[in-house]
Amino acid sequence: MLMHPECMLCNLNQVYRVINLMGLEEEVEKQLVSKVLAFLSEADYSRTNSHIMGETWKLITKEIGDPDPYARVKEKYNTLLLQAESELRNAILQVENSFLAALRLAVAGNQIDFAGRREVSFILKEVYHCMEQELVIDDSTGLLRELEKTRKLLYLGDNCGEIVLDKLFIEMIRKRYPNLTVLYGVRGRPVVNDVTLEDARMVGMERVARIIENGSGALGTVLNETSPEFQEIFKTADLVISKGQGNFESLSECRDQQIYYLLMIKCERVSRALKGPVNGLVCMRNPFS
Amino acid sequence: MLMHPECMLCNLNQVYRVINLMGLEEEVEKQLVSKVLAFLSEADYSRTNSHIMGETWKLITKEIGDPDPYARVKEKYNTLLLQAESELRNAILQVENSFLAALRLAVAGNQIDFAGRREVSFILKEVYHCMEQELVIDDSTGLLRELEKTRKLLYLGDNCGEIVLDKLFIEMIRKRYPNLTVLYGVRGRPVVNDVTLEDARMVGMERVARIIENGSGALGTVLNETSPEFQEIFKTADLVISKGQGNFESLSECRDQQIYYLLMIKCERVSRALKGPVNGLVCMRNPFS
Structure with missing residues (x-):
């Protein structure tokens, strides 16, 4: 999906989130906002928003002199979800269709928002609530069928916190298909609250998958970067499982490759494109493959 | 209140509202958004946001070639509230303190939002709901005392629809103080959904006040314009009653003049400044007078 004029709001909102997090001086704030506005006024609409968000992020972090303003927030959410890991694993194992439960949990995890100061009990409540929701696009049967034929699975991670739920889903996949090789893709550099090598290690992802950095700092997977x-x-x-809207936006025009997109719809634009409601949970097969 | 970096979001949101209303082509949309972003990147923080919003509005209307994109929306909301005028007047007259009821109703009217497609019954429900809320800052006793001494009252209008509730409040004021001269200030040019001469005439404001255009197209009252x-x-x-956040933001540093600000708090920034919650209803005496 190419960038849309509405995406400017997401880019700009990111600036304010960082400003609020860092408690910057108003003068620095003004300069930062003006620079981002000037950059966005010339942004290239022939790119995806993931690409532009990566550039906006570079500008923000350079300006504030901190390459990873969300470092502590990311650590906090990883920790909170790690504390809940056993409880969540038990919840998955208790239901009849553990694979589907783990899949839904992984998609539900896509709504873990790092902006607020939320406690683990509250997060869990929301995650469990999402788990009970039907997927608004549900190609999970197709995904199961594909996994049967798959030898090498690339799983593209999205956000911190949520990564613990990816790990649980990968555990279930591997339990069902023990001969599968799983690679877990993380960003090459810190970008917003997306998962990096550090996060994957923090949650022990190496116990279920080989971690692979993508070498890029875009908010998603901009392949040629x-x-x-x-x-x-x-x-x-053989198969790519792509988590989150950023990965979807950057890969959505991808031809041929077998991809299943797992995401929560987070904006009007994606809602229109997928014909599903905002906050809807999605497991969708790449329509071009 | 001088413009704050956060105000950029309000400016940008206005662009999207007009885009949605007009159903512009995506190419025109991109150009318009880019131009507004470029303008905002160089906006002068030594001005008020009302001032900047007026400039943004000029840019938007010039670009789309329509000086008054909200014309129909404004007419619709005036009509809806005119339909409810008698019911609202009766509601005011039935309560013990009609002056306070009319004041609250006028402030409550400040939440009539033109963005959605809302029916009169829904709007009325919200207005009545607001009427029952306590004011979060309540200098209404002071306002009553001031009105007793006032011969010439300038009442600064804010939005369409809401203007009908201003008229009802002015009716109650004049009933209590029959010798008072009331002037009703409207914008000099169409700007967003703010009241102009046309709206004041549409609702019959001349029956209760002399209508005066302010000669400016800012979103509020930028005095030197x-x-x-x-x-x-x-x-x-002798006294100014200033409705809405735009008028407050542009006049808030005004010294000496006796002003009472009637508004609903609509953003975090004003919430912080007034130490009241977003959506809180306010009747506040100018602290500098």
Whole structure:
């Protein structure tokens, strides 16, 4: 999906989130906002919003002199979800269709928002609530069928906190298909609250998958900006599970490759594109493959 | 209140509202958004947001070639509230303190939002709901005392629809103080959904007040942009009743003049400044007078 004029609001909102988090001086704030506005006024609409958000992020972090303003927030959410890991695993194992439960939980995790100061009990309540929701687009049967044929699965992570739920889903996948090789893709550099190598290690992802950095700092997976190694893995994977809207937006025009998009619809624009409501949970097969 | 970096979001949101209303082509939309972003990136923080919003509005209307994109929406809301006028007047007259009821109703009217497609019954429900709310800042006793001494009252209007409730409040004021001269200030040019001469005439404001245009197209009352005639009236009025956040933001540093601000708090910034919650109803005496 190419960038849309509405995406400017997301870019600009990110500036304010960082401003609020950092408690910057008003003069610095003004300068930062003006620079981002000037950048956005010339942004290239032939790119995806993931790409532009990556550039906006570069500008923000350069201006405030901190490459990873969300470092503590990300750590906090990883910790909170790790504390709940056993409880969540038990919840998955108790239901009849553990695979589907783990899938829904992973998609539900896509709504873990790092902006507020929320406690683990509250987050869990929301996650459980989402788990009970029907998917608004549900190609999970197709995904199961594909997994049967898959030898090499590339799973593209999205946000911190949520990564613990990815790990649980991958555990269930591997339990069902023990011969599967799973690679877990993380961003090459910190960008907003997206998962990096550090987060994957923090949650022990290496116990269920080989972690692979994509070499890029875009908010999603802008393939031609990723490393040759990552591109090779992407191309040769039998199946890609892509988590979150950022990965979807950057990969949505991807042809041929077998991809299943797992995401929560987070804006009007994606809502219109997918014909599903905002906050709807989605498991959708790449329509072009 | 001088413009704050957060105000950029309000300016930008206005662009999207007009885009949605007009159903513009995506190419025109991109150009318009880029131009507004470029303008905002160089906006002068030593001005008020009302001032900047007026400039943004000029840019939007010039670009789309329509000086008054909200014309129909404004007419619709005036009509809806006119339909409810008798019911609302009766509601005011039935309560013990009709002056306070009319005041609250006028402030409550400040929440009539033109963005949605809402029916009169729904609007009325919200207005009645607001009427029952306590004011979060309540200098209404002071306002009553001031009105007793006032010969010339300048009442600064804010939005369409709401103007009908201003008229009812002015009716109650005049009933209590029959010798009072009331002037009703409207914008000099169409700007967003703010009241102009046309709206004041549509609702029959001339029956209760002399209508005066301020000669400016700012979203509020940027005094040094208003006409000499308006400035003279402003200066010589014994009391000014200023409706809405736009008027407050542009006049809030005004010294000496006796002003009572009637508004609903609509953003975090004003919430912080007034130490009242967003959506809180306010009747506040100018702290500098």
